[in-house]
Amino acid sequence: MQVVKERIKTVRDKEGRRETCEEQLRRMVKNIAMSINSPEEGDNASKWMEDTYDIRYLVSSDKSFMGAEILVAGGGPTIWVDTFREQVTGWWGSDRVEWYYQDNLGLNDYLEELYAC
Numbered sequence: 001m002q003v004v005k006e007r008i009k010t011v012r013d014k015e016g017r018r019e020t021c022e023e024q025l026r027r028m029v030k031n032i033a034m035s036i037n038s039p040e041e042g043d044n045a046s047k048w049m050e051d052t053y054d055i056r057y058l059v060s061s062d063k064s065f066m067g068a069e070i071l072v073a074g075g076g077p078t079i080w081v082d083t084f085r086e087q088v089t090g091w092w093g094s095d096r097v098e099w100y101y102q103d104n105l106g107l108n109d110y111l112e113e114l115y116a117c
Contacts (some may be wrong), residue, residue, distance in 0.1 A: 022095040025077050029090040032072055032079060033101035036088075045110030057115055058084050068111040083108040 019027070035048065054071040067084025077092040083103065090097045 025092045033088045033099040036101045
């Protein structure tokens with residue numbers, strides 16, 4: 001997943017104005033959600049998970065899998081993918097951005113299988 005490893009690039013608009021931190025965060029969160037919505041040819045959940053940092057599982061009281069949270073960026077912006085809510089959430093300073101996705105990658109199924117191991 002190239003989105004996670006992408007350096008935070010300063011992008012300029014038509015007037016030459018730099019992106020704010022919130023705009024950069026919004027772009028990063030959207031790109032991550034789109035990589036799940038519309039995976040590239042040959043991408044699968046296992047390959048997508050290679051560049052992630054951590055997984056937190058959401059389980060019910062009977063220990064059955066409900067979803068997971070995947071840490072995909074940290075240190076500057078912090079970005080989590082929540083498979084239970086099908087939402088990518090990012091924080092950077094006081095900015096917070098949420099973007100919903102449709103799991104066309106099979107990420108939740110992959111994590112449920114991983115949890116069962």
